[in-house]
Each structure stands twice: as C-alpha cells, then as structure tokens.
Amino acid sequence: MVRVLVATSRPKIGSAGKTGTWRFRRPVIDYEKCNACGYCWMFCPEAAIVFYEHMEKPEVNYDWCKGCGICSDVCPRDAITMKKERLKRRI
C-alpha cells in the first residue's frame, strides 16, 4: 500500500480571525447618493459588502471589511468615502 499524499484543506469560519481589525480606514456609504447599482458589492474582494435580494441598498459588514478602498474607487456615484479609523484596543 502506497500512501497518496495530497495538500488539501477545508474552510473554517474566521480561520484568520475577524479581519475587520486589520483596517485603518473604513468605507462610509452616503445613501443619498447611492443608487444601489451594486458595483461595490460586486467588486469587494472579501465579500464584506452585503446586498441580498431583500435589501434596498448594500451595506458594509465592518466585522470583515479590511478597508482596501476598492468599493470607494469603483462607485460610479462617488457615494463611498474612506474615513480614517483606528482601533482603540489592541487584540
């Protein structure tokens, strides 16, 4: 019998911890300007913007958002601005 070794892994929720703690700036959506086009949701590389079918407008999940700023960059209405932010507490 020969052992076949394969490098695989299964997903674990939050295996890197809540990545929201990595941020030093946070995206803030101006809902007056937002027309719910969905670009921010589509382009977020972390799936940290939620926009389910029952929702009127997309929302940022600040538990996981790493503050990369892509959403702000792609928003065609400039409805998202990146605000400076610092964690008061070190984890």
Added chain:
Amino acid sequence: MGKIELLRGNYAASYGAKLSKVQVITAYPITPQTSIVEVLANCCASGELDAAFVRVESEHSAMSAAIGASAVGARVFTASGSQGLLYMAEGVHWAAGARLPIVMAIVNRALAAPWSVWTDHQDAISMRDSGWIQFFAKNNQEVLDTIIQVYKVAEDVNVCLPAMVNLDGFILSHTVMPVDIPEQEEVDDFLPPRPPGAPYELDSNNPMTYGNIADPTCYDEFRFSMHEAMQYSKKMIKKTTREFERKFGRNHGALLEEYRCTNDAEIIVFSMGTMAEEAEIAVDILRDEGIRAGSAKVRVFRPFPTEDIIRLSNGLKAILVIDRNLSFGLGGAVASEIKASLYQEKRKPFLRERVMGLGGRDVTAEIIAEEMEKTLGMVEKEEEVVIYE
C-alpha cells in the same frame, strides 16, 4: 476481437480516449496534434461520446481546465505537443503535484528555435521531472491500446498521477496503419469507471481547496509521495499489461519491449518511439548476418525501468543507445539514465550513445544496423564515443 480499420496515429489516440469513455475533453490545437481533438469534438457533437468538450484559448488554459475537471472526479483527456506542451508547463507540474490522473496524448514535435514541425522527443523529455508517467508508442495500435491501459494505471488508488502517451509527430500521427479497434463492451470490462475519491472529489456541499501551500516542514513529504507512487506504478504497469494481453491478445511490452534479446545476445539497442520499430528490422538484418543483436524499446520512460535495464545488461557485451533528444551540455536523456542505472553494477557493457533524428531527421533500420555494427567494432578497438557527427 474488434474491427480492423486503417487509422492515423492521431485517430488511434482519439479512439483510445473515446473507448475509455472520457468525460471531459479540453485541448488547444497544435500541429501535428490537431486532428486528435477534431475527431473527439465530432464524437461529442454527434452524441457518439457523452463527454463535455471545453473550448479553451491556449494550452495553459487547457491544462488548467483539465485540472479543474479532474479535481471534480471526471475522467479527463487532453492532447498537445512541442510549443503547446511548454506553454502548459506550469500546469503540467501542477497536475502531478495535485495527484490528478489526467491522460494526455503528446504528439512529439521538435522545439523552436529553430522552428520545426517534425518529430523528436525533446518536448516530452523536457517534462521528465514533472511527475507525469511517460509512455512512448512505436505504432498506431500501441497508441490506442496504451491510452486505455494508462487510465487504469493512472487512476489506481495507489498511483494517482497523470500520464502522457507520446507518439512521433507525422511518422505516427499522420501515417495510416491497420489498427484493431476493440469493442466498447470489451473495453468497459477491462477499464471500469474512475474510482471515486482517488485522490479526492470537489463537492460544493463540502467545500475544500487542493494544492495548498505546504511549508518547509512538510512539502517534501508530498513530493516523496509522488516518487513512491511512480515506483509503485511499475508494478501496476506490468499487471495492466498482462491483463490487457489476456483480454485483447496484444502485448506492447510493459516497461521495456524486448525483441530477440536472447541470453547470448552480444549487443542490444535501446530507443524510444518509432525508432524502436526500425530497430527491430535492424536486429533482423544483423541476425541474418550472424550477429547476435537485440532491441529493447523503452516503452515507459517515467518511471525509468532501472531494474529491467540492469537485468538485460547482465552478460551483455555492448549497448547502443539512440536518443531522439539532446540535453545540451550532457547528451541524450535515455543514454544518461541508462548509464545512471548501470553505475552500481560491477561489470557493465560497453555503451555507445548516439543522438539521432532531431527535428524529424530520418532514422532508418539500415542506419541503426550500421551503428550497431560500428559499436561492436569499437568494443574491440576501445574507441572513444562521439554522440553526434
């Protein structure tokens, strides 16, 4: 007993894949491989073959698609050669490391630069360290039969490695020969569907990633595991060859195909691909002249048949190795590996190596016979060996 048809080597490969009931075919065309995939595309379109045909825009994508399909548990087939094989090179290594039993027909074609469409083995040899099992066929019947056999070897739960079946460009791919095409039921009897979970199957209900990062504390274990599987596959290849012969009545050799390698043989010529069939004719020519010659076709280059070569060299006066490839700065690959195999032996035969047939230059039986005679002459005179002139 199937029906005998006149088939080009490429069509023999297509039939081999079709009879193996492959489930996913993905490939990019390159001369002289193109018609393999054209025939399979036709079979898929007509419904003759129930397989998914994935059109891709490059060989790199072809191997990527093949890896994805194989990871889901499908029996996958692809084909390439020459520049195309090099274009997918990182995927070739990846597939072996991911332990996916993909089978690929390689229509051997010389590498650029300079540009060439004719045959030599440089393309396949340049992938010899990839972890792929490598077979070299000498005629179209062997192409068809080997593809069927190789799925059985590659998919074995103890092997789980991808495999290449090499055929000489134009000499086999575009040359018509009579080929016995076995019945589908007979092949189904010999080759069952791919064993599930070997090595794994992607399932969106139970997601996983594969081919993950492995740090210095464990990466080597994965690689040694591949080497172990390669060594084990020698047994599987011998077993599968015997089973195939029992069922279909044909034997193309297991790791080596020996022709007139009698116990009292003075000289044996080692070669791969169609040169091996010419070598058999050369052996007949020499035997008629009273020279005890034999030919050993290297059917399987990876895993390298070290043990069989040591066995054959026992008591042998001379070896001639003809390489249709050249590792610049060293010499032919087959010759250097035969020498490596024989290093520990107390008594080694005289070994002469020749590099011939690069870029499709013709290697005929007469040339091989002449080279074998020269080799025997050199044994007497203890001349220095020149590989290319």
